[in-house]
């Protein structure tokens with residue numbers, strides 16, 4: 523059975539995921555105590571089946587994990603209707619396609635600033651880091667701007683978020699647990715203070731809007747306010763950084779795909795982004811719990827049992843995608859499930875697509891000859907799959 527913590531598996535999980543997928547129906551993983559859905563149709567059903575819920579189980583001891591627990595149980599992602607419907611409705615308007623399209627000038631401006639800074643390095647003969655210099659700052663700056671998180675404190679976001687999301691890996695270490703508790707406490711306190719401040723000093727941002735809703739005492743309590751802001755700040759950049767980084771590295775390793783990007787970056791951007799998402803998924807595993815006895819992909823799931831959707835495995839399903847193990851930046855249609863499905867379908871998908879849609883062609887137009895300068899360094903995690911650093915030379 524697949525070992526999610528084996529460094530060889532983390533380095534390249536796709537052969538093992540294929541073996542799992544070719545077994546057919548979801549299989550029971552004894553150590554994880556859950557079914558694994560690797561086929562496209564099964565993983566898709568895990569997201570859509572109404573008898574399966576996202577049920578956050580509090581971590582214990584409660585006094586140590588208190589803030590971490592409510593940051594999750596009171597967030598959009600970890601709640602179910604009717605609470606989920608209420609929380610999602612409060613922020614959905616801010617993320618609809620028209621609102622997001624209105625952010626295009628800001629995304630273009632920040633992309634340009636980052637390219638100018640990279641150009642400084644390139645002109646003095648230095649290489650640059652695709653992650654730290656480009657893939658990471660763009661989504662961090664945009665989500666901070668949208669929420670109204672002060673620019674001077676933006677550097678705090680990534681470390682807090684990274685410490686919290688490491689808890690989503692399979693069997694997180696003691697060290698990860700200590701860091702997650704600390705980050706949850708600091709992040710929650712910071713956002714709480716910021717929201718309080720915005721009640722008397724309103725800005726034109728989402729934290730102000732949500733703080734006003736809480737103030738009116740109607741649809742949002744104080745934990746939900748903080749949990750929603752923290753979720754948006756984290757979800758708003760973690761996967762975007764890795765979707766861009768994973769896709770770029772895979773393309774840079776393939777001369778035929780590089781040629782496509784070099785010759786006509788703007789022309790293939792739309793399909794290229796979707797293939798970035800499919801080919802080397804930035805998020806691999808999402809769990810659900812059966813709320814009643816149910817059946818999925820020929821297996822019976824008893825009430826209380828868990829099943830996980832394996833996105834990266836589903837996105838390589840040979841019954842859905844032609845040549846699934848080949849990257850094809852012109853692939854169309856591309857029904858990957860990188861943004862999930864059903865009621866928790868990614869709220870930020872239009873924003874992620876806008877960011878990558880602006881930053882990808884801008885980078886290739888500026889540096890058509892760019893290449894990997896050294897072996898990219900992977901993060902040692904499976905669920906959130908990405909690179910630590912990717913050195914590029916021109």
Ligand code: HEM
Pocket residue numbers: 569576598599600610665753754755757758759761762765804805808809859860861862863865866867868869870871873874
């Ligand atoms: C390439 C980048 C991204 C990927 C691959 C991605 C992927 C996903 C996936 C798979 C889910 C569903 C999780 C589940 O059903 O259990 C999700 C939910 C969510 N995403 Fe994203 N996401 C990305 C970018 C963003 C951005 C930019 C935001 C901006 C705020 C965002 C906000 C959210 C939120 C709030 C949810 C929870 C929605 C709900 O529970 O109703 N995501 N995302």
